[in-house]
Amino acid sequence: MSVPPIPAALVDMVGRGVSVHVASRDARMRPSVMRGLGLDLDLAAGRITVFVSREQAGQLVLDLSANGHVAVVVSEPLSHRAMQLKATRATLRNAVAADEAVLARYLASMERAVQSVGHAPRMARAMLAHRIEDLVAVSFTPDQAFDQTPGPKAGAALGGQP
Amino acid sequence: MNGPQLCDIRPCLEGVIPAVMATCAADGTPNVAYISQVYYVDERHVALSFQFFNKTRQNILANPYATVLLLHPQTAAYYRLHLRYLRTETEGPLFEGMKAQLAGIASHTGMQDVFRLLGSDIYAVERIEALAGEPMPAPPARGGMLAAARRCSERLARGTSLDEALNAVLATLTDFMEVRHAIVLMLDGAGQRLYTVASCGYPTSGVGSEIGLGQGVIGMAARERTPVRIMHMTNAYLYSQAMRSSLEGSAPDAAAGPEIPYPGLKEPHSQLAVPVMSAGRLLGVLFVESPRDMVFGFEDEDMLVAMAGHLGAAIDLLQAGSEAPEAAPAAPPRPSASGEPLQVRRFASNGSIFIGGEYLIKGVAGAILWKLLKEHAQGRCDFSNRELRLDAAIGLPDVGDNLEARLVLLRRRLDEHGPHLRIEKTGRGRFRLALTRPVSLTEVA
Numbered sequence: 001m002s003v004p005p006i007p008a009a010l011v012d013m014v015g016r017g018v019s020v021h022v023a024s025r026d027a028r029m030r031p032s033v034m035r036g037l038g039l040d041l042d043l044a045a046g047r048i049t050v051f052v053s054r055e056q057a058g059q060l061v062l063d064l065s066a067n068g069h070v071a072v073v074v075s076e077p078l079s080h081r082a083m084q085l086k087a088t089r090a091t092l093r094n095a096v097a098a099d100e101a102v103l104a105r106y107l108a109s110m111e112r113a114v115q116s117v118g119h120a121p122r123m124a125r126a127m128l129a130h131r132i133e134d135l136v137a138v139s140f141t142p143d144q145a146f147d148q149t150p151g152p153k154a155g156a157a158l159g160g161q162p
Numbered sequence: 163m164n165g166p167q168l169c170d171i172r173p174c175l176e177g178v179i180p181a182v183m184a185t186c187a188a189d190g191t192p193n194v195a196y197i198s199q200v201y202y203v204d205e206r207h208v209a210l211s212f213q214f215f216n217k218t219r220q221n222i223l224a225n226p227y228a229t230v231l232l233l234h235p236q237t238a239a240y241y242r243l244h245l246r247y248l249r250t251e252t253e254g255p256l257f258e259g260m261k262a263q264l265a266g267i268a269s270h271t272g273m274q275d276v277f278r279l280l281g282s283d284i285y286a287v288e289r290i291e292a293l294a295g296e297p298m299p300a301p302p303a304r305g306g307m308l309a310a311a312r313r314c315s316e317r318l319a320r321g322t323s324l325d326e327a328l329n330a331v332l333a334t335l336t337d338f339m340e341v342r343h344a345i346v347l348m349l350d351g352a353g354q355r356l357y358t359v360a361s362c363g364y365p366t367s368g369v370g371s372e373i374g375l376g377q378g379v380i381g382m383a384a385r386e387r388t389p390v391r392i393m394h395m396t397n398a399y400l401y402s403q404a405m406r407s408s409l410e411g412s413a414p415d416a417a418a419g420p421e422i423p424y425p426g427l428k429e430p431h432s433q434l435a436v437p438v439m440s441a442g443r444l445l446g447v448l449f450v451e452s453p454r455d456m457v458f459g460f461e462d463e464d465m466l467v468a469m470a471g472h473l474g475a476a477i478d479l480l481q482a483g484s485e486a487p488e489a490a491p492a493a494p495p496r497p498s499a500s501g502e503p504l505q506v507r508r509f510a511s512n513g514s515i516f517i518g519g520e521y522l523i524k525g526v527a528g529a530i531l532w533k534l535l536k537e538h539a540q541g542r543c544d545f546s547n548r549e550l551r552l553d554a555a556i557g558l559p560d561v562g563d564n565l566e567a568r569l570v571l572l573r574r575r576l577d578e579h580g581p582h583l584r585i586e587k588t589g590r591g592r593f594r595l596a597l598t599r600p601v602s603l604t605e606v607a
Contacts, residue, residue: 021182021194022194023184023192023193023194025184025186031184031227034293035240053294069192072194086191126237127233148195148196150198150213150277155216
């Protein structure tokens with residue numbers, strides 16, 4: 001069975017450095033949200049992994065564990081290009097030492113990205129500070145992808161199912 | 163433990179770093195999106211900009227709960243707001259304040275053709291969370307604002323004239339707040355235009371220049387009776403440009419009469435206008451600007467609102483004080499007027515007054531000057547505010563006439579225009595017209 005491809009536009013953007021935010025909701029339909037502290041694309045498996053801090057995102061982690069509903073927005077700070085990905089079967093695991101390389105690569109890309117909009121790289125380091133033992137890896141295969149760049153085309157479906 | 167209050171995180175609400183908002187559809191699908199503006203309304207409410215009919219919009223109309231993640235622009239500390247949608251406003255003070263801020267954000271981020279405020283979505287703030295993290299140290303708190311407020315209050319309380327009150331405000335701005343460019347404007351009697359009575363930091367004072375209600379940052383602050391603050395250069399509120407193009411675009415309008423140029427910066431990057439009010443009435447606008455980005459923050463806005471409140475009260479009290487003239491001073495020797503007569507012409511069509519070939523003034527201030535000059539020709543030189551107020555021909559409105567402001571305007575225009583005509587204060591509610599050259603008066607039909 002073929003794996004739904006990760007949108008090519010997302011692969012491009014992630015290479016240049018993107019902010020990533022993760023949302024879910026609880027049984028009462030109250031939303032939860034936190035910034036991702038790392039991002040990884042597994043093109044072969046069609047899986048996206050975002051790292052969040054348990055300490056910062058307690059409710060989000062609870063909600064994702066409980067129902068698997070996830071919405072993720074990635075955005076390129078300078079161009080405002082943004083894309084939202086949604087899935088209903090997110091899986092969680094604790095981060096491990098082997099994830100450090102991904103986290104370091106992501107931090108380096110974000111240092112460049114925040115500099116492009118006039119912030120010092122230490123801004124990115126403060127935003128993304130973490131302890132590996134506190135991180136949770138949230139993985140999902142996107143069911144839907146939407147263009148979310150501000151403007152008339154925002155909200156348009158990108159590949160995937162509408 | 164008590165969480166932070168909204169006032170503790172106001173730097174996060176300046177639109178420097180976009181916030182992120184999560185909502186949830188009725189079917190349980192979460193949504194997450196960037197929002198350019200989280201606007202401080204009061205300690206229990208924020209307003210978010212509604213710019214597009216998108217999924218976020220659909221969701222909050224179906225399920226009013228939203229969670230917003232904020233990032234402190236200096237420390238990178240995270241805060242989470244738990245919000246409940248209440249209503250949308252599409253006009254009025256809050257809407258206009260947000261629209262102006264958004265115009266600055268849009269221009270700064272290259273989104274001026276994309277960002278357009280359709281509504282101000284007002285949310286109740288149910289809870290604020292300060293999140294764990296490793297934020298950078300906060301910059302030192304800005305000191306001296308309370309001391310500046312005190313100095314301004316002292317100077318205003320000591321003043322006995324509108325001139326002194328205006329100087330007190332401008333001096334506070336320049337001496338204690340590092341403001342380089344400021345203008346005070348008063349509302350005219352008909353309530354449709356504002357005219358400059360004082361300014362500092364410009365090559366020409368612009369005293370007498372006019373701005374319509376709703377025009378630019380100043381006109382909008384007046385029309386909506388709300389502070390309007392912009393942190394970046396934007397064409398959306400650049401009325402000097404609008405005025406230039408309207409002047410270029412049509413033949414001079416005889417009925418409107420000549421214009422005194424607006425003194426403001428051609429390309430302001432930071433602008434802040436606050437209404438001057440007293441007893442619920444709009445009296446004018448206090449305006450500051452800068453050629454640099456992000457100069458005026460919420461603390462400057464708080465300070466200017468406080469100053470404007472003091473100024474409004476002072477204006478009203480001075481107005482009331484000027485109602486009770488002191489005994490007339492002993493008749494002084496009439497100043498000697500010598501030399502060629504000055505040609506002073508008044509155009510009946512628009513009430514404008516020219517000295518020699520140059521435009522001086524029109525409107526109420528013009529009518530006052532004309533009356534003074536005509537009576538001076540009969541041998542009078544001392545006058546009282548009271549008689550001006552009672553003279554129907556001058557056309558002061560019954561309520562809130564701000565005669566003092568007209569006299570300040572007239573006196574300053576005369577000061578700037580040359581040494582031959584002067585208005586000198588001779589006591590509370592009294593003044594003298596002093597001429598050093600004879601005048602020849604002509605009414606032009």
